[in-house]
Amino acid sequence: MREAFDHMYISCWEWSISVLEEVGATKPLYPPTMLRFTKRDTNSATPGPYSYPAMTLDECQLADFSEFETFDNYCYAMFTFYQLIQQTSGLSGEVNLEVRSPRFLETVASKDDIFLIEGMHCVKFKNDRFEEKVMAHWRREMPVRTFRRKDRA
Template identity: 70%
Template sequence: MREAFFHSYISCWEWSTSVLEEVGATKTLQLPHIRQDPNRRSPYSYPLMTLDDCRVADFLEFETFDNYCYAMFTFYQLIGQTSRENEVNLAVRSPRFLEAVASKDDVFLIEDIHCVKFRRDRFEEKVMTRWDEMQLRIFRRKDGVLK
């Protein structure tokens, strides 16, 4: 719950970690005993918030369509690494995923409580159309200020 996380420079985890850091849920760790490439961010992060803290936190300042596209692109990477044939592996998701995410987004098709499909056609239309137009692909506050 409060242990360091190592994303191993695997892009789906690296991108997810960048979102968590921007919203203040995690912080990048610089470990003095590990030689770090000065041109890359540390692959280690530390949670600043518990999952319960995140559930009650106010993230309204991050609610933009560009941030949604960034987060969904990141999630799409994760699905590619943890699921088969556009079926979301619910065993590796939060128990709240079905109600809090899948039921509220038409990118997901709920076939039953045990089977959620990722609708790639809708993802391409809704997310990737905007993604391709974005000049700057970063997750940031509505005011554009980065931490």
């Protein structure tokens, strides 16, 4: 629950970690041995590949993330999730929620019309609706594609 994670600069994990770091659910990790080999630039926008959880899933569920509730952030998060699914689920594009997240079906997928519920434990993106709702906004109205607090939006 509190183990370090290395996204290995794989884009789907790197983008996901950027969201989690912005909301405070994870923190960058700079192992002391790594500092000898990498120069840490505190002004750099590009963090290293290591992070660790700053919250458990239960703590995340109780946390107030309302300062991140913008349509741009929704599109960023859904694009990131779509990217994760495309790069980790194989050809089916299906997500097995028993393995990934038992809470996702009830708290996200059942409330958002971009998802197609395939069964008790599997969801897919409705590609037409995803394109219309998320990607149209992403392409036309999001020149700055970052996940950020409302006050910085």
